[in-house]
Amino acid sequence: MLRLVVRRLLQLIPTLLGLSVLLFLWLNRLPGGPASAILGERATEAEVARINRVLGLDQPVYVQYWRFLKRIVELDLGTSTQTGQPVWDEFALRFPATVELSIAAILIAVLVGIPLGYLAAKRRGGWLDVASVSGSLLGICIPVFFLALLLKGIFAVQLQWFPSYGRLSTGLNATDVTGFAVLDGLLTGEFDASWDAIMHLILPAVALASIPLAVIVRMTRASVLEVLGEDYVRTAESKGLEKRVVRGRHVLRNAMLPVITAVGLLTGSLLSGAVLTESVFSFGGIGSFIRTSIDARDYPVLVGFILFIAMVYVLINLLVDLAYSIIDPRVRVH
Amino acid sequence: MRILKSRAARVITAAVAVGLVATGCSSERGEGGDKAGAKDTFVFAGAGDPGSLDPALASDGETFRVTRQAFEALLEHEPGGSELVGGLAEKWSSDPAGKVWTFNLRQGVKFHDGEAFNAAAVCANYNHWFNWKGTYQSSAVSYYWQTIMGGFAKNEDPEAPKANFKSCTAKDENTAVIEVNEPSANLPGGFSLQALAIHSPKALKEYEKQDATAKGDAITYPKYSQEAGTVAGTGPYKITKWNKGNKEVSLEAFDGYWGEKAKVKNLVFRTIDTEDGRRQALQAGDIDGYDLVAPADVKTLEGEGYQVPTRDVFNIFYVGMSQEVNPALKKPEVRQAITHAIDRENLVKTQLPEGGKAATQFMPDTVAGFSDKVQTYPFDTNKAKELLKAAGEEKLTVEFCYPTEVTRPYMPAPQDMFELMKADLEKAGITVKPKAMKWAPDYLDATEAGSCALHMLGWTGDFNDGFNFIGTWFAGYDKQWGFKDQKVFDAVNAASKVTDPAGRVDAYKAANEAIMAYAPGVPISSSPPAIAFGKNVNPPKVSPLTQENFAEVSFK
Numbered sequence: 001m002l003r004l005v006v007r008r009l010l011q012l013i014p015t016l017l018g019l020s021v022l023l024f025l026w027l028n029r030l031p032g033g034p035a036s037a038i039l040g041e042r043a044t045e046a047e048v049a050r051i052n053r054v055l056g057l058d059q060p061v062y063v064q065y066w067r068f069l070k071r072i073v074e075l076d077l078g079t080s081t082q083t084g085q086p087v088w089d090e091f092a093l094r095f096p097a098t099v100e101l102s103i104a105a106i107l108i109a110v111l112v113g114i115p116l117g118y119l120a121a122k123r124r125g126g127w128l129d130v131a132s133v134s135g136s137l138l139g140i141c142i143p144v145f146f147l148a149l150l151l152k153g154i155f156a157v158q159l160q161w162f163p164s165y166g167r168l169s170t171g172l173n174a175t176d177v178t179g180f181a182v183l184d185g186l187l188t189g190e191f192d193a194s195w196d197a198i199m200h201l202i203l204p205a206v207a208l209a210s211i212p213l214a215v216i217v218r219m220t221r222a223s224v225l226e227v228l229g230e231d232y233v234r235t236a237e238s239k240g241l242e243k244r245v246v247r248g249r250h251v252l253r254n255a256m257l258p259v260i261t262a263v264g265l266l267t268g269s270l271l272s273g274a275v276l277t278e279s280v281f282s283f284g285g286i287g288s289f290i291r292t293s294i295d296a297r298d299y300p301v302l303v304g305f306i307l308f309i310a311m312v313y314v315l316i317n318l319l320v321d322l323a324y325s326i327i328d329p330r331v332r333v334h
Numbered sequence: 335m336r337i338l339k340s341r342a343a344r345v346i347t348a349a350v351a352v353g354l355v356a357t358g359c360s361s362e363r364g365e366g367g368d369k370a371g372a373k374d375t376f377v378f379a380g381a382g383d384p385g386s387l388d389p390a391l392a393s394d395g396e397t398f399r400v401t402r403q404a405f406e407a408l409l410e411h412e413p414g415g416s417e418l419v420g421g422l423a424e425k426w427s428s429d430p431a432g433k434v435w436t437f438n439l440r441q442g443v444k445f446h447d448g449e450a451f452n453a454a455a456v457c458a459n460y461n462h463w464f465n466w467k468g469t470y471q472s473s474a475v476s477y478y479w480q481t482i483m484g485g486f487a488k489n490e491d492p493e494a495p496k497a498n499f500k501s502c503t504a505k506d507e508n509t510a511v512i513e514v515n516e517p518s519a520n521l522p523g524g525f526s527l528q529a530l531a532i533h534s535p536k537a538l539k540e541y542e543k544q545d546a547t548a549k550g551d552a553i554t555y556p557k558y559s560q561e562a563g564t565v566a567g568t569g570p571y572k573i574t575k576w577n578k579g580n581k582e583v584s585l586e587a588f589d590g591y592w593g594e595k596a597k598v599k600n601l602v603f604r605t606i607d608t609e610d611g612r613r614q615a616l617q618a619g620d621i622d623g624y625d626l627v628a629p630a631d632v633k634t635l636e637g638e639g640y641q642v643p644t645r646d647v648f649n650i651f652y653v654g655m656s657q658e659v660n661p662a663l664k665k666p667e668v669r670q671a672i673t674h675a676i677d678r679e680n681l682v683k684t685q686l687p688e689g690g691k692a693a694t695q696f697m698p699d700t701v702a703g704f705s706d707k708v709q710t711y712p713f714d715t716n717k718a719k720e721l722l723k724a725a726g727e728e729k730l731t732v733e734f735c736y737p738t739e740v741t742r743p744y745m746p747a748p749q750d751m752f753e754l755m756k757a758d759l760e761k762a763g764i765t766v767k768p769k770a771m772k773w774a775p776d777y778l779d780a781t782e783a784g785s786c787a788l789h790m791l792g793w794t795g796d797f798n799d800g801f802n803f804i805g806t807w808f809a810g811y812d813k814q815w816g817f818k819d820q821k822v823f824d825a826v827n828a829a830s831k832v833t834d835p836a837g838r839v840d841a842y843k844a845a846n847e848a849i850m851a852y853a854p855g856v857p858i859s860s861s862p863p864a865i866a867f868g869k870n871v872n873p874p875k876v877s878p879l880t881q882e883n884f885a886e887v888s889f890k
Contacts, residue, residue, distance in 0.1 A: 047473045048782070050493060054472050055553075084385065084555035093579050149610075157618045164618040165611060167580050170602050171375045179579065282606045282615075284581045292382075292607065295739070295773075 004325075008318045012311060019310050020072060023303050024065050072307070078300035082292065087304040090289065096179030097167055097285030100197075101278070102270040104205035109212035110263060117220025117259075118252070124225065132217050139214030144273055148207035148280040155203055162203050165282035169196050204281045208273055212266040219262050223255040230254075257328060264320035268313045375600040376871075376887050379612045379624040383581060383605045386559040387573055388541065389528040390463060393477040395794075395880055398528040399625070400583050400603050403884050404446070405531035405567030408437050408456065408510075409522060413883060414875030416648060416700060416798040418522060422451065422532055422568065423510075426525070432517030432833030433500075435525070439508045443592045445534035447566040453504035458535040460502040460512060468545065474553055478529030482520045519805060519830035519838070523797030534566035570596040570885035581605040587885075596885035609741070613866075616640065622871050622887075625880070627864040629687040629746045641867040644689050647698045647860035648878035649744040650803060651792040653755065654855045658816030660732055660787035667725035669853045672732075672788070673711035675718040675762035676755050678858050685751050686861045693857035695846045696804050700860075700878060703800030703829070703842025708850035718762035731765040735786035740773035743863035743880075744792030751858075752790065784813035790858075795879065800842035801830045808849055815854050822852050 052058045056067070071078055077087035120129040156164035167181055168174055174193035177184045182201070185194025227233060228251060236246045274287030282288065286305065293301040382396040389401040410421035420426070423437035443451035463479045465487050471494060473480055484498035500513040514521065524530060533541075541564070544556035558564040562573045562583075570593065571585035582604045587596035604621065606612045612624040613631050617638070627635070627642060635642050653676065657663045678692035691699065695708045722728055736752035745751065749770075756766045769786065771777040781789045795802050801809075808826045811818050825848040829841035863880070867873040874886035 046493060047477075050491060051472060051474050053491075054469070054474075079554045083383070084553055085560060086554065097579060152614060156620075157614045160618055164615045164620050165606055166582075166604065166620075170377045170582065170604065170620075171584075171600060176579075279608065280611070282581065282604075282608075282611055284579045288607070 004321065005318065008314065008321070012314050015314060016072075016307055016310060019307060020069065020303070021065070023306055024068055025061070068303075077304035077307075080293070080301045081298045082296045082301070087300050090301065091286060091304065091308065093179070094284060094286045094289050097181075097283060098271060098274050098278070098287055100180050100182060101201060101204055101208060101274055101283060101285060101287075102267065104201045105208035105270055106212060106263065106267050108205055108209040109216050109266070112209075113213045113216030114220050114256075114259065117217040118224050118255075120217065121221045121224035121228065129221075132221070136214035136217040139210045139217075142210065144207055144210060145276040145280065147210050148204065148277050151203045151207050152280060163200050167197060167200050167284055168193065169200075172196055200281075200283075204277045204283050207280070208270060208277045211273070212263070212270065215262055215266060216259060219259050220255065223258050224251060227251050227255045253327060257324065260323050260327070261320055264316045264323075268309070268316050271309055271312060373889055374598060375602060376598045376623075376884065376889075377602045377604060377621045378884065379604050379606045379615060379621045381605070381607055381609075381612070381626050383578070384576075384583060384603070386555055387562060387565045387576060387583075388533070388556075388559040389531055390479065390533075391475050391555060391559055392529065396605075399880070399882075400573070400585075401531065401567075402528055402569070402881060403571040403585055403601060404565070404569040404573050405528065405533065406569050407526050407528065407531040409526040411526060411797070411877065411879055411881055413886070414877055416646075416795075416878050418526060418798070421526065422456075423525075426522065428522070428833070430833065432521065433514050435512045435514070435521065436505075437510045437512070437525075439510060440592065441508055443568050444590045445537075445566045445568055446572040446588055446590075447534050447536055449534040449536050449566070451532070451568055452507050453510040454507075455535050456510040456532055457502035457504050458538055459530075459532050460499065462538050462542070463530075464497070464499050469547055469553055470545075472553060475555075478524075478527055482518075482524030482527065482530065483514070517831060517833045519799055519801035523799045523802065526797055531567060537564055537566045540564045568592070570594075570883075571601050591885075594885070597888035598884075601884050601887075616866055616868060619868075621868075623865065623867040623873065625863075625865050626741070626743070627866045628741065629685070629864070631866075632687050632864050635866055639869050641869070641871065641873055642864050643867075643873060643876045644687060644862040644864045645876045645880065646700055646878035647689065647691055647862050648700055649792055649794040649863070650693055650696055650698055650860055651744040651751075651790070651858045652693070652696060652855050653858060654781065654786075654789050654791055654814055656784040656787055656789070656814065656816045658784055658813070662725075662727050662730055662732075663787065664817070665725045665727065666853065667721040668727050668730065669855075670711060671718040671721035671725070671727075671762065672759065672764070673853055673856045674714045674721065675764065676758050676856055676858065677713040678856075679713065680758075681751060681754055682859050684754070685747055686859060687746070687864055689862035691860045693859050695850050696807065696855075696857050697800060697846065698795075698860035700798075701795060701800055701803060702798055702835075702839045703804075703846065705843035705846040707843070708847050709853075710850075711853065711856075713758075715758075715762050722763060728763060729765070730763070731767060732759075732787045733767045733769055734759075734788040735769045735771055735777065735780060736790055737773040737777040738770050740777075742792060743794055744859070744861050745790065746861065748790065755790075781814055784816045797879070800839075800845070801826070804842070804845055804849060805830060808845075808854070817854060819852055819854075822848050822854070825849070 079085065080087055080090050083090060116132050120132040123129055152164055156162050163169060172193055174181065174190055175184060175188045177187050181197035182194050185191055185197060233246060233250050236250050274285060275290050278285045278287030279291045290305055380396045380399055384397040384400045385394060386392045386397055387401065389398055389405055392398065406422050408421055408423040409418050409426065411417065412419045422440055422443065424440050425438040426435060428435045439453060445451060466476060470476055471486055471490050480495055484495040486497060498514045498516055498518060500515050503511045505511050541558055544558055547554045562575050565573060570588055570591045572588045573583065574586045575584040582602055585601040587599050606615055609628040615621045616624055632642050655663045655669055662668050682690045682692050694710050695705065697704055722730060734756060737748050740748060756768060759766050771780060780786050781791055793803060793806060804826050807815065808822050810823050825845040829838060829845045832838040832841045865876055870890045872888045872890060874882045874884055876882060
């Protein structure tokens with residue numbers, strides 16, 4: 001187990017290194033530069049030249065890359081050209097919001113998706129099956145961005161059941177401990193703050209959950225159907241085992257393997273999906289920050305974010321493998 | 335099967351329960367939570383985060399909107415207008431040469447941290463800026479100081495502008511004298527800028543302990559400018575918290591304010607970066623007002639009972655021509671033909687909110703120096719064709735750049751405006767090659783480098799002086815336009831050197847006439863930017879300079 005973890009962590013190094021070269025070259029070949037982002041529309045040519053000189057952006061690309069790589073090795077992602085603050089600080093500030101949103105979305109997707117997929121499989125051809133299959137198709141087809149706007153228009157603007165933007169209501173003096181608003185409220189006993197944070201989470205999380213939910217429903221359904229037809233299920237049933245045991249130990253456990261892989265990959269993709277959802281709800285996470293960074297061509301933030309996403313994917317894959325080995329002991333042997 | 339059914343039933347029951355709790359609690363939020371709090375909290379949404387809590391380090395409107403409530407400058411603009419009036423200085427005067435500026439300061443003014451405001455505090459601020467070193471000398475940090483006062487006590491960059499600031503003297507407790515080396519068109523207007531607002535001397539001492547650094551790809555702003563705590567001004571509100579994660583800056587009414595105290599105790603600025611998002615937040619009752627209202631939303635909001643006052647025009651939208659990228663544009667007839675070909679009235683009528691005006695020169699009629707006698711180029715397709723024929727450019731082809739994914743106060747719908755102008759130019763026989771570009775940095779870089787034959791841009795004034803408009807483009811050679819016409823440059827520069835205010839206005843008029851006789855580009859329109867407020871709000875006087883004072887706000 002330990003070897004698996006170490007090997008996977010070591011794999012991270014060449015992956016990130018290769019990615020950093022590609023990213024750096026790509027971003028540096030794009031027209032424009034951070035000077036305009038820093039100076040804004042009133043910048044004159046002389047000012048742009050001066051700022052480029054101050055920042056060393058007038059030096060050859062390889063010199064800039066070497067400097068960039070040295071900083072990465074020192075775990076210094078540089079400074080955001082938009083905010084003038086270290087990228088790490090900006091990420092640390094916004095990361096909890098995105099994680100909270102992603103967890104909420106994946107919880108919705110898993111807690112609704114797995115039971116729904118399971119029920120759909122068990123009652124194949126019934127109304128629930130038809131409804132969940134067509135519903136999940138719709139979930140995959142509708143762009144998250146559009147769904148987010150739709151949910152906001154109906155439930156926040158028209159019905160005013162939920163807040164239309166942000167992470168916490170204005171004027172709510174919540175104590176910041178970990179940056180995770182729901183958790184902070186629980187830790188400090190400010191339950192109203194936790195509840196307020198949950199209310200702010202619901203609409204964006206539902207929007208963000210739409211694709212993972214649809215995928216999980218379909219995968220669970222297909223996987224359960226497949227397992228239900230397996231000989232060992234029939235054998236178990238014919239041996240007179242209790243249905244609950246058969247379903248729990250044989251069907252669900254075996255059907256969950258591909259679903260877990262999907263959940264892992266979907267969790268990674270949520271981080272990039274959050275870019276649009278967070279923008280719609282002005283949710284102060286990494287997603288909306290990345291959108292403004294793309295607009296402002298904030299290189300250090302974009303590079304840092306992409307490297308970070310790559311790291312998250314590798315780590316999630318590692319976690320998926322670990323989960324696999326717990327559910328299916330055969331994995332450990334191989 | 336029975337177990338399953340009962341489980342499914344439990345799941346559904348739980349879902350319904352959560353739904354009910356959610357709706358129950360949300361109505362509680364609507365009636366009790368926010369609205370009860372709303373009586374002493376005014377929430378206003380801007381389009382972007384402020385960059386710094388120290389306005390001296392900033393050059394953007396979102397920062398100034400926030401800091402303006404907490405920091406005051408020596409001079410201010412009249413509420414709702416653009417005339418200079420006393421701020422922290424009750425009276426001011428200059429010597430005839432425009433080099434010695436004397437300020438009689440307001441008495442009984444306190445800073446948020448308890449320090450007394452006096453002439454020494456004024457000089458501490460000016461000397462602090464003048465003695466900036468290192469990264470602070472970058473124009474990314476000290477743009478406005480350099481624009482108004484030139485360089486520093488010791489310029490570290492040979493290309494930095496020469497210092498125009500000479501000295502600041504506390505003549506007595508309540509009289510500050512600021513001397514400059516040369517008279518400047520930027521004075522006295524510059525004394526009103528937020529970037530030159532006065533900070534507590536105690537806070538300045540803290541500022542000086544921290545440095546801005548240039549490292550990697552960007553400039554790191556000092557810590558004090560990024561979190562509330564150190565900064566202290568004299569304004570009606572003090573900044574209490576900047577919650578970057580929640581994109582909100584909180585301010586609290588300052589009990590010791592010298593003037594009329596703020597009517598609402600808490601003021602919160604939040605960032606909602608999309609137009610739709612801001613409008614929906616107002617409609618949902620989550621905010622009490624917002625800026626940069628899309629012209630298309632004005633009627634809708636008014637129809638729903640919201641208040642959408644428009645500011646007086648103080649901006650200009652123009653089509654720039656780059657003579658170096660397309661030599662045909664060097665011919666005056668071609669430039670005049672293009673100017674005649676564009677139907678400005680139609681653009682104003684179809685694209686701008688009510689109150690928009692077609693432009694005849696490169697400044698709005700609200701700026702001192704606007705001339706009624708400039709050469710005009712009324713919409714006339716036939717005249718345009720004749721001029722092109724006379725220039726031998728009947729088959730003229732021009733590249734026309736326009737920006738995407740952006741709206742500006744002077745340019746609410748760039749693409750639509752471009753399409754209309756393209757159609758107008760084609761009617762006059764000009765072939766237009768459209769080039770769409772992303773606003774920042776592609777478009778801004780391209781226009782600044784003068785690589786588009788035609789492009790569209792604009793400007794919102796900082797203060798009411800003609801140089802702030804025409805000086806920006808026509809005081810000397812600028813790649814954006816790519817021409818050298820000494821007559822135009824001299825006229826603009828001469829105006830900037832006149833110290834007598836009435837004489838300067840006349841000189842600006844003459845400069846405008848020289849510019850429009852040359853026709854370097856097409857001034858298109860001035861647009862009144864709208865700002866929206868909730869139904870239960872008594873809004874502040876709206877300002878053409880977007881300098882609203884939120885201390886005036888109250889709830890009905």
